[in-house]
Amino acid sequence: MAVMTLIQAINAALAGEMERNPAVVLLGEDIGKHGGVFRATEGLWERFGPERVMDTPLAEAGILGMAIGMALNGLRPVAEIQFADFIYPAFDQIVSELAKFRYRSAGQFPAPVVIRAPSGGGIKGGLYHSQSPEAYFVHTAGLTVVMPSTPADGKGLLVSAMRSPDPVIFLEPKALYRTAKGEVPEGEYDVPLGKAHTVREGTDVSVITYGAMVPVAEGAAAEAEKEGVSVEITDLRTLWPLDVEAVDRSVQKTGRAVVLHEAPRTCGFGAELATLVQERSFLHLKAPVSRVTGFDTPFPYAMEKIYLPDVRRTLDAVRGVLTF
Amino acid sequence: MTEQKERELYFWLRLIREFEDRISTLDKQGKIQGGVYSGKGQEAVVVGVCHELRPDDWIFPLHRDLGAFLVKGADPNRLMAQIFGRRDGFSKGKDSFLHGGDFSNCIFGATSMLGSTLPVAAGTAYKFKIRREDRVAIAFFGEGASSRGDVHEAMNFAGIYKLPVVFLCENNFYAYSTPNELQFAVEDVSDRAVGYGFKGDVCSGNDLHSVMKAARKAIERARAGEGPTFLECKTYRYHGHSEHDRATYRSQEELITWESRDPVERWEVYLQKRKYDIAAIREEVGGKVKKIVDDAVAFAEASPVPEGPEAMEDLYATPITEG
Numbered sequence: 045m046a047v048m049t050l051i052q053a054i055n056a057a058l059a060g061e062m063e064r065n066p067a068v069v070l071l072g073e074d075i076g077k078h079g080g081v082f083r084a085t086e087g088l089w090e091r092f093g094p095e096r097v098m099d100t101p102l103a104e105a106g107i108l109g110m111a112i113g114m115a116l117n118g119l120r121p122v123a124e125i126q127f128a129d130f131i132y133p134a135f136d137q138i139v140s141e142l143a144k145f146r147y148r149s150a151g152q153f154p155a156p157v158v159i160r161a162p163s164g165g166g167i168k169g170g171l172y173h174s175q176s177p178e179a180y181f182v183h184t185a186g187l188t189v190v191m192p193s194t195p196a197d198g199k200g201l202l203v204s205a206m207r208s209p210d211p212v213i214f215l216e217p218k219a220l221y222r223t224a225k226g227e228v229p230e231g232e233y234d235v236p237l238g239k240a241h242t243v244r245e246g247t248d249v250s251v252i253t254y255g256a257m258v259p260v261a262e263g264a265a266a267e268a269e270k271e272g273v274s275v276e277i278t279d280l281r282t283l284w285p286l287d288v289e290a291v292d293r294s295v296q297k298t299g300r301a302v303v304l305h306e307a308p309r310t311c312g313f314g315a316e317l318a319t320l321v322q323e324r325s326f327l328h329l330k331a332p333v334s335r336v337t338g339f340d341t342p343f344p345y346a347m348e349k350i351y352l353p354d355v356r357r358t359l360d361a362v363r364g365v366l367t368f
Numbered sequence: 369m370t371e372q373k374e375r376e377l378y379f380w381l382r383l384i385r386e387f388e389d390r391i392s393t394l395d396k397q398g399k400i401q402g403g404v405y406s407g408k409g410q411e412a413v414v415v416g417v418c419h420e421l422r423p424d425d426w427i428f429p430l431h432r433d434l435g436a437f438l439v440k441g442a443d444p445n446r447l448m449a450q451i452f453g454r455r456d457g458f459s460k461g462k463d464s465f466l467h468g469g470d471f472s473n474c475i476f477g478a479t480s481m482l483g484s485t486l487p488v489a490a491g492t493a494y495k496f497k498i499r500r501e502d503r504v505a506i507a508f509f510g511e512g513a514s515s516r517g518d519v520h521e522a523m524n525f526a527g528i529y530k531l532p533v534v535f536l537c538e539n540n541f542y543a544y545s546t547p548n549e550l551q552f553a554v555e556d557v558s559d560r561a562v563g564y565g566f567k568g569d570v571c572s573g574n575d576l577h578s579v580m581k582a583a584r585k586a587i588e589r590a591r592a593g594e595g596p597t598f599l600e601c602k603t604y605r606y607h608g609h610s611e612h613d614r615a616t617y618r619s620q621e622e623l624i625t626w627e628s629r630d631p632v633e634r635w636e637v638y639l640q641k642r643k644y645d646i647a648a649i650r651e652e653v654g655g656k657v658k659k660i661v662d663d664a665v666a667f668a669e670a671s672p673v674p675e676g677p678e679a680m681e682d683l684y685a686t687p688i689t690e691g
């Protein structure tokens with residue numbers, strides 16, 4: 045196994061699947077000759093040519109519409125949105141069209157588009173280069189929403205996304221692009237969509253999280269251990285469809301749950317998780333479910349460190365559910 | 369043109385150049401967090417347009433139009449504090465670079481959502497029109513942004529209602545790495561104006577005279593109630609898209625060719641032709657702009673770093689208190 049960063053793993057997933065499946069076509073801004081602003085597509089334009097690696101105009105709605113048209117006719121488009129923040133001009137194509145094709149045509153028109161987008165904060169990018177839009181897409185029936193936290197999952201989940209019969213929003217935590225390093229299986233490798241991963245076993249508190257917050261949870265768990273508290277961490281990996289049994293299992297074991305994400309709190313994905321936990325595990329709970337999230341504000345540029353959940357805030361929540 | 373005006377224009381070109389260069393240096397020193405988008409090489413566009421405006425005209429600058437802020441009257445100190453993400457910046461640290469805007473000087477804050485400001489500029493111009501106000505709105509955008517649907521929608525509105533707006537395209541041949549031939553299938557993007565029912569015009573964005581002449585025509589047309597203009601200025605950015613982009617997608621020769629058309633040097637050549645003592649002017653103005661920028665940096669560095677509570681301010685007119 046080779047040690048890779050998350051961005052290298054993404055690149056390997058794209059290259060491998062393009063090699064195996066001639067229907068896979070990439071499109072996006074600056075992804076061709078330039079290799080993408082985060083270099084996710086480096087070398088692919090040279091290797092697979094401009095027809096399969098399309099440098100698009102600055103036009104997100106057009107990119108998504110083009111991808112849908114390709115997908116309806118047998119191609120496997122993977123659209124890159126340069127930053128998840130720039131997905132909103134394409135929101136209509138995604139929410140009104142892409143998510144609804146299969147449903148409204150009673151199964152005649154599946155549109156298996158993968159949308160890759162660097163998501164989240166941590167690079168001092170300010171309001172328009174740091175947002176976490178996952179809740180909008182989870183809220184839209186018909187979409188699969190994925191967010192890896194490790195290089196191996198980055199590769200395996202992206203390969204599965206490119207084989208999924210349904211559209212996938214594949215959010216890549218950009219803060220981890222180069223900081224997450226790990227062993228990645230070589231050759232053909234996939235990780236099933238819809239399956240969570242227990243990052244760390246524990247008995248006292250369940251932390252349920254995903255993406256760039258997984259390492260934060262690990263930091264908090266290590267600190268908690270020093271206080272004699274055993275934290276279990278579940279990395280959801282696929283937000284929707286949710287591996288709700290994995291959440292049940294963990295919470296019913298520990299009786300205490302902290303949900304952790306960097307997106308704003310109100311109507312964030314954590315709100316759905318907390319509801320599911322109380323609906324399904326009510327009699328196991330020893331404390332109310334606690335949320336650690338970003339603020340209910342736009343992403344505040346110079347106050348990024350304060351906005352983003354960190355080890356301290358997570359640890360406070362862990363202590364909070366223990367002492368309830 | 370009067371000598372005073374010629375010298376004033378030179379001052380603005382030099383001030384912007386000094387500001388841009390200083391920001392690049394500060395960025396290298398790690399003093400600015402986040403993206404810095406240099407407009408070095410494009411100074412004549414913003415000077416030529418903004419110098420033709422009145423204080424109550426509105427501008428909608430794009431992400432590298434730092435110079436437009438300065439010429440339109442923004443306080444250099446506050447502008448630098450904004451770029452530093454400090455409390456005295458226009459957005460008090462809530463957002464980066466040129467995103468603050470300066471209401472008192474009729475400067476709309478740039479947004480990262482390229483192209484999104486154009487319909488807003490059209491709406492502003494609509495208000496001027498129905499209130500019979502003698503004011504114009506200038507919407508700056510890159511040739512890359514011209515591909516966005518919002519840009520089309522803005523121009524269509526403006527054409528229908530003959531709005532007093534100038535759509536000012538800074539065509540610098542690259543949208544990040546994407547060259548024009550992958551952006552649109554025409555030579556001049558301003559050709560599109562015909563399809564919206566108004567005039568398109570092209571000028572050399574590195575030649576201050578050419579920009580001023582074309583801008584004046586467009587602005588006069590707007591003031592006279594004759595509707596919008598799509599004015600395209602061909603220019604070039606010397607730096608990468610942002611300071612961490614090494615711009616490997618373009619050739620050194622191309623850069624050198626454009627540097628030989630430098631807008632600031634061109635104006636110096638003109639001043640020389642007018643038989644002014646250019647050496648003396650250069651020195652005098654150089655000292656003046658350096659002092660302004662030095663002071664701005666000192667002001668920004670002394671301005672408080674937002675500590676957190678600011679993040680919660682300015683979201684609603686009446687803050688929502690949590691239950």
Ligand SMILES: Cc1ncc(C[n+]2csc(CCOP(=O)(O)OP(=O)(O)O)c2C)c(N)n1
Binds near residue numbers: 073480482509514542
């Ligand atoms: C809607 C949107 N999509 C993508 C981006 C990412 N992006 C930032 S600048 C840029 C290129 C802009 O080119 P242009 O409009 O020509 O202006 P220039 O930077 O050349 O001045 C891109 C693609 C963005 N800011 N907004």
